[in-house]
């Protein structure tokens with residue numbers, strides 16, 4: 041995922057062992073990275089990407105479950121959220137048409153030649169969901185977790201206020217403050233690199249980087265769904281937006297038009 | 299850097315084999331005062347001489363407190379081109395074809411000598427004996443004895459003697475060396491350097507004057523030049539010695555005429571290995587029929603590598619990415635009992651990219667290769683009447699070891715520095 045993970049905890053209870061919690065978080069994130077990477081030859085996703093059509097790979101429950109979910113998200117977003125956007129196949133396919141899930145053996149294979157999966161658009165959300173599980177398990181009440189500054193998970197509140205106050209700053213504007221307690225935030229938009237705006241959301245069908253928004257910020261409960269939504273809404277047309285939004289549970293959404 | 303290296307350096311200094319070096323090569327020299335214009339003559343106005351001349355003309359145009367007292371070349375076309383350059387900068391100039399006449403009639407404060415290698419020693423020595431300061435292009439001379447004689451006359455006369463290793467004056471190299479010497483790279487195990495070009499060294503000789511072949515193509519004949527060793531390697535050997543704060547204890551090498559087999563006498567590809575007393579190796583090669591790898595000096599310590607020509611520092615352990623600025627603010631707010639918004643920015647969706655670490659620049663504000671600074675340094679040394687001894691020693695030791703490399707290649711032997719050349 042190649043991003044920095046920052047974690048801030050606080051507590052009045054001296055018994056809280058934040059070091060141990062942080063270690064568990066590090067471990068779980070490293071493990072996810074190792075499974076979902078398309079660059080690390082040991083990763084399951086790497087292996088799937090180089091696998092022959094028709095043959096199958098045994099995958100971990102994490103990869104199995106998330107691929108299943110990705111198929112579901114692909115449908116729910118009318119094809120806009122697509123971890124196979126980078127496939128070389130000429131025609132467009134639904135994610136479901138590309139993947140073969142062998143339920144009894146828990147193995148997965150590709151059905152369409154040229155299929156390439158990339159978890160870049162959802163990996164941080166998957167990781168934050170696992171982080172949330174660790175925080176719950178360890179009884180951490182107050183935490184602010186940021187993955188690269190754009191995928192955020194919060195628990196509890198800031199030590200000097202009733203919530204975690206967050207302001208999205210982008211190049212052109214200062215947005216309103218949002219108040220976070222038990223939340224997940226995902227921000228999609230342009231990356232500013234060397235003063236130039238770089239688009240990162242690829243339209244799965246056209247392959248173009250055709251944004252309809254400058255920035256989309258989604259606040260909800262589930263970090264995975266927040267990622268899926270912020271990504272697909274970048275590309276969604278007006279009518280698609282309403283339809284997609286009706287299929288997810290979110291608390292707040294902010295879209296800055298182009 | 300552990301005690302061991304410092305002790306070792308002390309030993310070297312006592313043995314008198316190493317140059318005592320300081321971080322700032324110029325000491326007080328750059329803070330020079332005095333209002334008198336320093337008069338500089340350029341002897342040898344070929345390719346390099348004209349570049350040095352142009353730098354001087356620019357320095358003068360920018361208000362530098364010096365002037366070109368004369369230029370000299372014994373080949374009229376070279377002299378004509380240099381005169382043209384002076385005209386371009388609206389500078390009147392005296393011309394000479396015989397440097398002896400120049401020394402006698404023009405009596406400059408300093409001379410910049412950019413003649414072919416075999417024409418360095420006697421011009422340098424005559425100048426210093428006439429009480430004139432010298433900046434001589436590298437390498438110092440064609441023979442070991444001439445190099446030593448130049449150094450001895452410098453000592454006897456007290457004239458400034460600088461050798462044209464411009465990297466010594468580049469702010470990038472100075473910054474790098476300071477950091478290397480402070481231990482930023484850890485213990486240096488090896489230095490590697492190379493200079494690869496894909497071009498012939500041969501220059502066109504006027505059709506009607508074939509007798510000029512050896513004069514124009516002096517670099518290709520052993521009588522006048524040691525080829526790649528004195529012309530290219532010398533710069534990089536100087537960098538290696540400088541980084542290691544030592545001179546080698548031995549050299550072995552090999553070379554051949556592999557590609558440009560056109561009657562030249564100097565090798566068109568060479569390889570050499572220098573060993574230092576603390577066990578460090580300097581591994582060098584140069585060729586002229588492939589340019590893929592270009593020119594580089596790699597200083598390799600157990601903590602990091604510096605690639606000096608391309609301005610790169612590469613840590614062995616890549617640094618952690620910087621914290622999001624908002625997080626740093628949040629932590630400081632918590633500590634200060636402040637409650638304010640956490641700023642976040644940037645986009646969430648990024649295609650997965652492979653983790654790449656390509657190092658970081660060493661130093662960014664050096665324009666050019668140090669030649670202009672070298673000339674400014676020379677002018678200031680003249681004004682101060684002060685030699686920078688370690689800079690002289692750098693040039694001296696580099697010249698000696700470049701010529702020893704030639705002997706090592708020619709004889710196939712592993713060579714050390716004869717006692718009589720140790721300064």
Ligand SMILES: NC(=O)c1ccc[n+]([C@@H]2O[C@H](COP(=O)([O-])OP(=O)(O)OC[C@H]3O[C@@H](n4cnc5c(N)ncnc54)[C@H](O)[C@@H]3O)[C@@H](O)[C@H]2O)c1
Pocket residue numbers: 341342343344345346347370371372373376377395397412413414415417435436437462463464514528529
């Ligand atoms: N520091 C550097 O980066 C660098 C770069 C290139 C050359 N150099 C050095 O500069 C020197 C000259 O190289 P170049 O490429 O300019 O060679 P060149 O052949 O282009 O120029 C040499 C000039 O010296 C003249 N000359 C020869 N003997 C003379 C004499 N006795 N009196 C007056 N003039 C005389 C020649 O006529 C010629 O014009 C060499 O020592 C070379 O190693 C240094």
